[in-house]
Amino acid sequence: MPVIEAAALRKCYGRDLALHGLDLAVERGAAFGLIGLNGAGKTTFIKLLLSVVRPTSGTVRVLGGSPEEPAVRARIGYLPERLHLPDALKPAQFLSSVARLKGLDAEPSSLSRALERVGLIGDAHRRIGGFSKGMRQRLGLAAALLGSPDLLVLDEPTDGVDPLGRAAIRAILTEERARGATLFLNSHLLSETERVCDRIGILAGGKLLREGTLAELCGEANAWIARFAEPVPEDALLRIGWTRGLSPGTFRCHAADADALSVLLDRARAGGARLVELRPDARTLEEVLSDVVGDA
Amino acid sequence: MRPVFVIAGDLLREAAARRWFLGLFAGITLVVLVFGFALRMDVVDGALAATRLFGRPMHTDIRTAESVMSSVFLALAYLVFYGGLAFGVVACADFAPELLAPGRIEHLLSLPVRRWQLLLGTYLGVLGLAVVGSLYGSGAFTLLLSVKSGVWTARPIVAGLLAAATFGAVYAAMLAAAVFVRSAALSAAVGAVIVIFGIIAGEREDLAPLFEEGVSRAAFLAATAPAPRISQLASHAADFAASRPVALAVMLKALVGLGMFAGGCVVVGMWKFERKDF
Numbered sequence: 001m002p003v004i005e006a007a008a009l010r011k012c013y014g015r016d017l018a019l020h021g022l023d024l025a026v027e028r029g030a031a032f033g034l035i036g037l038n039g040a041g042k043t044t045f046i047k048l049l050l051s052v053v054r055p056t057s058g059t060v061r062v063l064g065g066s067p068e069e070p071a072v073r074a075r076i077g078y079l080p081e082r083l084h085l086p087d088a089l090k091p092a093q094f095l096s097s098v099a100r101l102k103g104l105d106a107e108p109s110s111l112s113r114a115l116e117r118v119g120l121i122g123d124a125h126r127r128i129g130g131f132s133k134g135m136r137q138r139l140g141l142a143a144a145l146l147g148s149p150d151l152l153v154l155d156e157p158t159d160g161v162d163p164l165g166r167a168a169i170r171a172i173l174t175e176e177r178a179r180g181a182t183l184f185l186n187s188h189l190l191s192e193t194e195r196v197c198d199r200i201g202i203l204a205g206g207k208l209l210r211e212g213t214l215a216e217l218c219g220e221a222n223a224w225i226a227r228f229a230e231p232v233p234e235d236a237l238l239r240i241g242w243t244r245g246l247s248p249g250t251f252r253c254h255a256a257d258a259d260a261l262s263v264l265l266d267r268a269r270a271g272g273a274r275l276v277e278l279r280p281d282a283r284t285l286e287e288v289l290s291d292v293v294g295d296a
Numbered sequence: 297m298r299p300v301f302v303i304a305g306d307l308l309r310e311a312a313a314r315r316w317f318l319g320l321f322a323g324i325t326l327v328v329l330v331f332g333f334a335l336r337m338d339v340v341d342g343a344l345a346a347t348r349l350f351g352r353p354m355h356t357d358i359r360t361a362e363s364v365m366s367s368v369f370l371a372l373a374y375l376v377f378y379g380g381l382a383f384g385v386v387a388c389a390d391f392a393p394e395l396l397a398p399g400r401i402e403h404l405l406s407l408p409v410r411r412w413q414l415l416l417g418t419y420l421g422v423l424g425l426a427v428v429g430s431l432y433g434s435g436a437f438t439l440l441l442s443v444k445s446g447v448w449t450a451r452p453i454v455a456g457l458l459a460a461a462t463f464g465a466v467y468a469a470m471l472a473a474a475v476f477v478r479s480a481a482l483s484a485a486v487g488a489v490i491v492i493f494g495i496i497a498g499e500r501e502d503l504a505p506l507f508e509e510g511v512s513r514a515a516f517l518a519a520t521a522p523a524p525r526i527s528q529l530a531s532h533a534a535d536f537a538a539s540r541p542v543a544l545a546v547m548l549k550a551l552v553g554l555g556m557f558a559g560g561c562v563v564v565g566m567w568k569f570e571r572k573d574f
Contacts, residue, residue, distance in 0.1 A: 013573070050406040053573035070408035078406035084399030086306075088313030100302045101407045127313070140403075153406075 001064055003028050003151055003182040004049060009058035011044050011206075018044040020206035021058065026199070031173070031183040033197030035190060035289055041206040042186045043081060046155050049184070050078055063150055074102055077144035081155040081186075083136060087129030091120055091139050094128060098143045118142040119168055133160030141169060145176070152176060153184045158192055170196060190285040200285070204293045217288050223281035224261060226251050229274040236271030240264070245281075252281055299409045303417025304424055307391060311425050316387040320429060328436045337361075337444045344445070365447040366538040369438070373455040373537035376434045377462070377530045380426070384463045385470070385487035388422050392474035392483060401574045412566045419464075419471055419562055426463045430456035455537035458529060461551070465524045465558040466490045472565035475572070494526025498550075524557045525550040 004026040011019040019041045026032045034042050047053040048060050051067040065072040085094060095114055096106040115121045118138040123131070131139065137160055144152060152173075158166045173183060173196055187193050193200060194214060201211040210217060226242070227250050238244075241264060242251040251268075255261035265275060283291075311317045336348040344361045347354040356364070395401065395418055404414055434456030442448045466487050473486040496503065497520040507513040532547040 047402065047574070050402070052402045052405045070410060073406060074408035076406065078403065080399050080402045080406075082399040083403060084397045086310050086394075086400075088310050093309065097302065097306045098407065101299055101404075101409055103298075103408060143403075 001028070002026055003030075003063055004032075004184065005059075005061040006045070006048075007059050009045075009048065009060055010056045011041075011048060011053060012056045018206055019048070019055075022203075022206070022208050024201060024208055024211065026182065026184060028182055029177070029180060030199055031177055031185065031197045033185045033187065033193035033200045034203055035187070035193055035200060035285065036203035037289075037293060040203040042203055043155060044206075045203070046078075046153055046184070046186055049153055050076065074147070075150045077146070077149035077152045079137075079140045079144045079152075079154045079157055081159070083140040085128045085131075085136055085139065087127065089128055090124065090126065091115055091128060091131075091142075092124055094139065095143055095146065099146050102147050104147045114142045114146060115139075117145070117172065119165070134162055134165055137161050138165065138169070141172070145172070148179065149181065151182045151184065155186045156188065157185065158187065158189060166192065190289065194285050202289055202292045209292050210288075214285070215282070218282040218285060222254055222256050224253050224255060225279050225281045226253065226265070226268070226275060227277040228268070229276050233272040237268055237273055240267045240271060242268065297413075299413045300417040300420060303409070303414060304421035307418060307421025308424055308428075311391075311421075314387075317425070317429075320383060320387070321432060324433050324436055328440050332440055335440075335444055339446045361445045361447050362539075365441060365445050365449075366540070368441060369449070369452045369455075370534045370538035370540075372434065372437055372441075372452055373459075373534040374530060376430060376437075376452075376456045377459040377533050380430055380433065380456075380459045381463055381466060381491050381526070384426055384429075385466065385484055385491065388425070388467060389470065389484035389487065390480035391422055392418060392471050393478045393480045396474065396478045396574070398574070405574065411570050415471070415475070415566050415569050416562070419468065422467050422471075423460070423464045426460040426467070427457065430460040434459075449539065451539060452537040455533035458533040458536070462494075462524065462526055462529050462554060465554045465561070466494070466526075468558040468561035468565070472561045472568070475565045475568045490523070491526060493520070493523045496520060496527075497523035498525040498527030498529065498531075522557060522560075524554045529554065 002025040004024065006022050006024045009019055009022040010017070022041075022045065034045065036042050044053065048055055049062055049067055050073065060067065063072050063075050067073060089097075092108065092111045092115065095111045099106040099111070112121060112124070115124055118141055120135060120138055120142065123135065128136070128139065137157065141154070141157060144154065157173075158169055161169060170192075177183060183196065185193060185197055197214070199211070199213055200217055202209050202217075225245050228237075230249070232249060237251050242253050244250075245252045253261075253264050255264055265278075269275065334350045337344060338346040339361045342360055342362070343358050344356070344364045345358060347356060395404070395414070405411065431453065434452050438449070438452040469490045470483045470487040474483045500517060500520045504513055504517055507516045528546070528550050532542055532550065535542050
């Protein structure tokens with residue numbers, strides 16, 4: 001059963017149409033990334049998942065129920081895009097409040113573990129008002145993770161976080177997936193989305209224009225680009241199945257699996273070619289987004 | 297109901313760290329301590345024989361301590377009532393707009409809490425704050441004056457609670473206004489207007505003859521009808537604190553009206569909150 005099911009979902013703010021009949025299903029255990037330009041409707045969709053806004057028409061079901069139900073929302077961990085935290089509180093006080101509102105025990109030891117997990121245990125004595133944007137984001141993530149939710153909805157989770165912090169957040173998200181949680185990620189950082197998500201949806205003008213695995217969206221999974229050292233035995237390479245690549249000195253091949261790729265490389269080396277670089281021949285998510293939005 | 301009390305408790309915890317409330321409690325404590333050391337009352341056979349403030353004698357006629365303290369408690373009750381309302385309107389104006397701030401309200405609504413619980417918790421939290429503030433303010437001064445004069449009474453504390461209840465009605469209107477338009481300034485303005493309107497409404501029977509009989513008087517009476525009778529309640533609170541006779545039926549009527557006004561405002565706020573997109 002899908003964790004998220006949206007059918008013909010529309011949302012209007014006055015005369016502005018934010019979502020235009022969106023259909024989407026996200027399976028249990030998946031890591032789904034929603035990408036799109038500003039104003040595409042990503043945050044509106046997330047708010048609909050949490051009943052922060054109500055649909056104009058269509059239906060949305062989360063974890064098999066309506067997000068209007070507190071029991072459903074109790075199984076969701078949410079990190080908003082711009083989390084506004086009470087400045088006067090200390091991090092453990094904030095987490096304690098969230099835990100109690102989630103119906104969990106707010107034991108100091110479990111709150112300390114939550115802070116330690118996001119790297120904030122050293123700042124537990126400080127008031128939130130003195131926290132940087134990245135620290136606030138990590139505290140928000142700690143709050144979202146309380147109670148081991150079945151679904152994590154994260155809106156720009158690494159926004160304002162330093163590179164090491166991003167890596168730490170990625171590690172946490174990997175652990176959550178291993179635990180069985182479903183991830184729903186909205187991020188402007190396409191590289192983050194590529195690294196974390198196994199399925200991606202592209203939203204533009206309130207419509208889901210493309211949805212699929214990274215390989216499905218970004219190109220052929222079995223195409224490879226190789227760069228060889230000069231002098232390149234061009235004729236020999238072309239004879240054994242390589243074709244010229246777009247940039248000078250690069251050659252392209254198709255290999256169904258690792259064995260086929262090894263055979264092609266062995267033949268190239270036997271023909272006198274010396275391999276310098278090998279990479280999959282796929283478009284970046286940025287290129288795909290640009291194409292899809294441009295076509296739309 | 298548990299989430300309601302969690303939200304109310306969090307609001308109290310947040311308020312405890314705010315400068316406004318720290319200043320209020322520090323101010324009350326300081327004034328009580330200063331008067332505690334500086335005020336001396338000599339009571340002989342139930343009569344106030346001499347009073348010294350900062351070592352200087354205060355020339356007053358010899359009167360019974362009870363009659364002197366009655367006037368003092370009357371003034372104290374008015375001070376707590378109107379001072380508390382003014383302080384509350386200013387200091388509590390941004391609680392609801394803070395709750396509804398982008399990035400915070402989405403997070404709160406994503407938790408397993410119903411919307412009405414969120415609003416009711418905020419309301420009860422502010423009401424609790426008003427009760428604690430009035431108990432501390434009126435309680436500390438009453439204790440000080442009772443110790444000094446030997447006239448023991450809890451009436452000014454009850455009068456303080458009446459002030460807190462009145463603020464509850466004013467804050468209900470402020471909360472409802474904040475749900476419609478998230479603005480601390482507007483919330484404070486609504487509070488101030490309700491207080492002024494409530495003062496007028498409390499004297500509406502006396503003021504009505506100032507309006508020409510007919511449409512203008514009827515309009516005045518209609519406009520002031522739903523407003524809480526704030527000045528009337530202030531007088532009742534002061535009379536009660538001063539151990540003067542109180543028209544209980546009139547006070548109860550004013551309290552029922554206060555409750556209806558507060559309930560109506562909270563219901564309107566909830567109605568809007570339930571339908572609002574954030």
